[in-house]
Amino acid sequence: MADDDTTELTRALAEQSSITTLIGKMVRLEGVRAIVDVGGGRIPVTLIGGRIPRGNEDVHVWFLNGKPFLMGVSTPQPTQGVIATTGADVVAVTTDQGNFEGVPYLGEQPSSGDIVALAWGEGGPVVTGISSLTPDDPVTPPDQPASASQRVDTFTATGSGSAANGRPFGNVNDVYASASQIGVFTYGSKLRDSLAGAVSIDKVEIFLTAKRDSGNLPKLGTHPLEQVSGVTPTISNLRPISRPFSRWVDITDLGQTLAAGGGVGFDGAGYAVFAGINSDPTQAGALRVTYTK
Amino acid sequence: MRQASGDLRQVLAGGGFLKWFTADLYYANERRLRNVPLFDVQVDWDGDASIQGSMRCKVASTPDFSESLSPREIGDVFAPFGPELALVAHVSVGRVEYQVPVGWFRLVDVPSAVDEFTDFAGRQLIVSTVLELELKDRFYLVEQNPFDNPSAAQSLSSVYDEFARITGLPITRTVPDGPITRAVAYEDSRLDAAYELVDVLDAVPHMLSDGTTTFRPNEWPAPVDTVRYGVGGTLLSAPTGMTSKGVYNRVVFNGEDDAGSPIYAVAEILDGPLRVREPDGSPGPAGVITRRLASDYVNTQEQAQAYVDREVERTARIASREIEVTETFNPLREVGDVLWLETQSERLLVRVMKVTLGADYETKLTVVVGSG
Numbered sequence: 001m002a003d004d005d006t007t008e009l010t011r012a013l014a015e016q017s018s019i020t021t022l023i024g025k026m027v028r029l030e031g032v033r034a035i036v037d038v039g040g041g042r043i044p045v046t047l048i049g050g051r052i053p054r055g056n057e058d059v060h061v062w063f064l065n066g067k068p069f070l071m072g073v074s075t076p077q078p079t080q081g082v083i084a085t086t087g088a089d090v091v092a093v094t095t096d097q098g099n100f101e102g103v104p105y106l107g108e109q110p111s112s113g114d115i116v117a118l119a120w121g122e123g124g125p126v127v128t129g130i131s132s133l134t135p136d137d138p139v140t141p142p143d144q145p146a147s148a149s150q151r152v153d154t155f156t157a158t159g160s161g162s163a164a165n166g167r168p169f170g171n172v173n174d175v176y177a178s179a180s181q182i183g184v185f186t187y188g189s190k191l192r193d194s195l196a197g198a199v200s201i202d203k204v205e206i207f208l209t210a211k212r213d214s215g216n217l218p219k220l221g222t223h224p225l226e227q228v229s230g231v232t233p234t235i236s237n238l239r240p241i242s243r244p245f246s247r248w249v250d251i252t253d254l255g256q257t258l259a260a261g262g263g264v265g266f267d268g269a270g271y272a273v274f275a276g277i278n279s280d281p282t283q284a285g286a287l288r289v290t291y292t293k
Numbered sequence: 294m295r296q297a298s299g300d301l302r303q304v305l306a307g308g309g310f311l312k313w314f315t316a317d318l319y320y321a322n323e324r325r326l327r328n329v330p331l332f333d334v335q336v337d338w339d340g341d342a343s344i345q346g347s348m349r350c351k352v353a354s355t356p357d358f359s360e361s362l363s364p365r366e367i368g369d370v371f372a373p374f375g376p377e378l379a380l381v382a383h384v385s386v387g388r389v390e391y392q393v394p395v396g397w398f399r400l401v402d403v404p405s406a407v408d409e410f411t412d413f414a415g416r417q418l419i420v421s422t423v424l425e426l427e428l429k430d431r432f433y434l435v436e437q438n439p440f441d442n443p444s445a446a447q448s449l450s451s452v453y454d455e456f457a458r459i460t461g462l463p464i465t466r467t468v469p470d471g472p473i474t475r476a477v478a479y480e481d482s483r484l485d486a487a488y489e490l491v492d493v494l495d496a497v498p499h500m501l502s503d504g505t506t507t508f509r510p511n512e513w514p515a516p517v518d519t520v521r522y523g524v525g526g527t528l529l530s531a532p533t534g535m536t537s538k539g540v541y542n543r544v545v546f547n548g549e550d551d552a553g554s555p556i557y558a559v560a561e562i563l564d565g566p567l568r569v570r571e572p573d574g575s576p577g578p579a580g581v582i583t584r585r586l587a588s589d590y591v592n593t594q595e596q597a598q599a600y601v602d603r604e605v606e607r608t609a610r611i612a613s614r615e616i617e618v619t620e621t622f623n624p625l626r627e628v629g630d631v632l633w634l635e636t637q638s639e640r641l642l643v644r645v646m647k648v649t650l651g652a653d654y655e656t657k658l659t660v661v662v663g664s665g
Contacts, residue, residue, distance in 0.1 A: 023555035024545055039547055039557040051495050058554045074553035144447065153463045156379075156503045157642070159297065190505045194463040197454055229600035282317045283324055283392045293457070 005046060006069045020063040023074055029228040032072050034184045037060055045070045046120045052122050070194060077125070080135075083114045087216035091127060093118065148199050155194070157263075157285035159186035159228040160276035165267075167232050173276035175285065177218030177266030181273065184231035184265040185285030186225050192261040195291060201255035206264055207283050208274050210245035216269025217241060220249070223265040235267035245272060250290065258287070259262050294517040295502050295625045300385065301391045302518075306527055307624050310386045312622055312654065314350070316378040318370065325370055329354075335393065336380065336650040340628035343484050346430030346500055348380065348398045353423045354449065362422040363406035365549070371424055378428060379504070382624035382650070393624045395650070396408040397504035398428035415472075418488075430500045434485045435460045438592045443480045449473040452494050453508075459485050459527060462506045468496045474596070493590045495603070509629040511607070513644055513663060520620055521635035529619040529655065531636050540613045541584040542577070544605040546597045548587055558597035560605040567609055572596075613650040614662035616643065622654045635658065 024038035024045075029052055033044040038061055038291070045061055045068040053059050053073050060071040081093035081100070090102045091110060101119075105127035110116050115131040159167045162176035162183035175183035185206075195201065206220075217240035223233040237257060241249050251264070256262070264285065266274070275284045304310050309390050314334045318326040326433050334350040352371070364372035380395040405425040410417045453470050457463075460483060471494055477488035490512050496508035522528045542562040550556050561569040568577040586604065593596050618634065630645045647659035 023553065025555060026593055033531045039545070040556065040559070058552075074549065076553075151461065152322050154319070154461065155505075188465055188503075190463060190503070191467040193453070193466040194457065194505065231316060281381055281392045282319075282328075283327075288322055 005067070007108050008065060008135040018063070018065055022061045022063070024059050024061045026055055026057045027254060028137060034059075036068075048072075049292050051120060055123055063198040073256065077118075077120045079118050079120075080131075080178035081116055081127075082118060083110045083127075085114050086110065086112060090228065091116075093125065093127065103127055148292050150202065150290065150292045152288065153194065155187055155190055155287045155289060156282055157185040157277050157287075158188045158271065159277075160285055161182065161228040163232045166231055169228050173278040175266060175274040175276055177220075177269060177272045177274070179268060179271075180233060182265060182267050184225060184228060184233065184235075185215060185225055185261055185277075186263040186264055187224050187287065189261070191258050191287070191289075194291075195264075195289065198291045198293040201252070201259055201289065201291045203250070203288075204252045204258065205250050205288045206250040207248050207286045207288070208241075208245050209280060209284060210272055211275055211279075212271065212273040213243070213245055217243070217269055218245070218266050218272040219268045220251065220264060220266055222254055222262055225265075226261065226263065233265065235265040238267060245274070255289070255291075258289075271275070294627055294630050295393060295395070297393060300389075301393070302625070304384060304386050304389075304391065305621070305625070306525055308527075310384050310619055312382060312384050312624075314380060314382055316350075319377045319379060320375055321442075325376070331380075334380075334650070334652050336648075338628045338648045340497070340646045342470045343488060344429050344432045344436055345431075346396055346398065346626065348396075348428040349379075350426050350428075352426060353421060355418055355421050355484065359418040361408050361419050363408055364403055364424075364425060366523065370611050371403060371406070371426070373400045373402055377431075377504075377652045378426075384622075384624070385579050389645075394502045394596075395624055396430060396500065396502050398430055399433050399517070400426060401429050401433060402427035402603070410441060411437075416445060431462060431504065431506070432484055432498070433502065435487065435646070436482070439481045439483060440479055441488075443478050445476040446473055446490075447480050449476060452490060456487055456490055456498070456506075456508075459483055460491070462504070463504070465501055465503075465507045467507045468494055468510045470494070474590045475592050489590065492588065499627075502627075513631050513642075514629075514631050516631045516642060518630070519632075519633040519635060520618065522637060526635075527620040527623065528634075528636070531616050531634065532620045533616050533636075534616060536615060537582075537607070537613055540567070541582045541605065542569050542579060543581055543583045544601040544608070546562050546582055546586045546591065546601045548589070548591050548592070548597060551592050556591065556597045558601045560592065560598070560601035560626050561607045562605060565609065579585065601614065611644075611661055611663055615646075616641075616660050616662060618643075618658040618660055620656050620658065622650075623656045624650060626650075626656055626658060631663075632660070634662075 022038045024036040027035040047070050058074040060074050062071050076097045078095035078097045084092040090095045093100045093103050110130050116127045117129050118125045119128045119215035162172045162181050163169045166226045219238040220241050221235040221238040275283050314331045315328045325555050331350040336348045338346050362524045367374045378398050382393045384391045407423045408419050409419045409421045450593035497507035544560050546558040550554040567579050626648050634641045634643045642663040649657040
């Protein structure tokens with residue numbers, strides 16, 4: 001390519017261009033070009049303004065359409081510091097970005113505790129003067145507020161089943177609520193995974209479809225299972241739910257318990273049967289949770 | 294592999310079943326329609342795409358009151374602004390019917406909606422509506438909502454939490470969580486940022502059939518099934534091929550550490566037919582095929598070396614073979630499943646990269662071959 005640098009830069013801006021950014025180590029200056037080690041290679045790079053980096057300084061090398069430019073030094077260079085100690089013709093300076101030893105100074109020798117201005121040249125930092133007063137601490141923008149927003153997610157049940165109290169689950173997929181049977185909906189780990197770290201759980205509803213409804217009101221509660229396996233669990237936090245049963249039932253007060261894991265189950269009272277996931281895979285036992293996270 | 298009872302897996306292996314698709318239509322977390330029969334269904338998953346799941350289907354309805362299902366305005370049932378289909382595959386043998394939730398898909402496009410009319414008592418009545426639908430999985434939502442301003446992680450403690458924060462998707466945790474190595478500026482695409490974030494855990498975002506998102510490990514998990522010919526087998530065809538695409542014998546990483554110093558790491562394959570060079574230093578038979586990597590999440594030399602070692606080992610172990618497997622209908626196959634593939638001549642460990650479920654009784658898989 002015989003284009004001059006300006007043409008290259010203009011083309012880089014005007015057309016769809018390729019930009020590769022690398023970090024390299026300055027080796028030396030050769031003519032007007034910097035020799036820089038990038039990865040395993042040693043390349044000549046066009047300098048852009050500013051001061052010339054010292055040997056072994058880390059520098060940004062950008063390739064614009066295949067042409068390398070040295071964009072500057074990649075380590076921060078503080079321009080203000082506090083004198084830590086003074087020696088013969090040199091001082092040690094403490095800055096926000098680290099300590100610098102053996103720094104020469106211009107003009108009179110500063111003393112310990114002086115706030116000084118630093119300039120950076122090819123030989124490293126130089127103390128250029130002593131500040132007449134202590135500058136105010138810089139004002140930083142306030143921290144970004146935590147971005148919590150309200151969401152609604154429907155968590156479908158991934159398992160359902162029933163068995164006699166204390167017995168292993170068998171082939172029954174529907175969810176029984178009766179004096180002798182325990183029925184459960186399970187959700188895997190997605191409830192606790194998704195609700196972890198929620199600021200608040202504002203509403204929890206479960207969708208139930210009653211296939212049979214007789215006798216006393218069925219009692220709903222929580223259990224620790226995440227899959228339908230093993231024997232029936234103990235159902236905690238039991239409360240009766242009111243008729244009709246085929247609807248979204250509000251169980252917001254169980255939100256924190258469900259957010260810690262487990263699922264929903266039934267134990268005791270009359271004789272009600274709720275559709276399991278084989279009858280209605282997308283919505284039987286689905287939990288609709290409104291939460292802020 | 295989607296979850297299913299052992300009975301269903303036997304039925305699918307045995308053949309001789311009927312299958313069809315239905316969907317439930319959800320709008321704003323409410324079910325508007327249930328068990329909508331679908332026909333000409335085709336569902337595709339591509340593990341290399343950013344929106345991995347897509348689906349096309351047709352819906353036919355015969356209205357009771359001569360109303361049309363054709364979308365005319367935003368807010369109509371089938372208008373492509375918000376409705377989601379929960380796709381269910383039904384498999385039945387005799388009186389037993391299994392329902393397999395396949396996935397949640399957002400309605401993106403309704404390319405054609407045709408109402409059929411008939412004359413009745415001097416009036417025109419709609420007797421049927423046929424809709425063509427195009428849908429994509431929930432990553433589409435993330436893709437549609439780029440960042441307002443460049444932003445970065447507020448907490449570096451958990452990849453899962455940060456993923457959930459930037460995508461807004463419900464999640465199921467599978468691969469172990471880990472800390473984020475450093476705050477990286479996200480610009481523009483939320484989905485790209487999410488994919489790069491999950492790469493910290495050596496995994497890829499993955500949509501589960503219940504509509505939650507999980508991470509699929511790049512490391513191959515244990516095989517979940519065997520696909521073979523013959524009695525009790527489901528394999529129909531598996532023509533094999535080879536490509537040099539995506540095979541590397543040298544991986545290079547360039548980056549920057551927290552102090553602003555360069556990080557450079559190289560890993561090479563030094564033995565086997567893909568070796569970079571001969572023992573005497575001359576080039577190897579396959580030549581040097583270099584892959585260049587960069588990631589802002591790598592901030593130490595050790596991490597960079599582990600990263601390139603892992604990647605070069607993977608490209609060496611996973612041979613250059615892609616096989617287009619056709620097997621009998623199986624709605625349980627997922628991208629990322631590791632299977633044993635028994636052809637007439639070979640027994641191969643393979644990983645599923647693409648899945649197509651169609652209206653016919655076939656499932657098409659594109660698999661890559663690992664060690665045999």
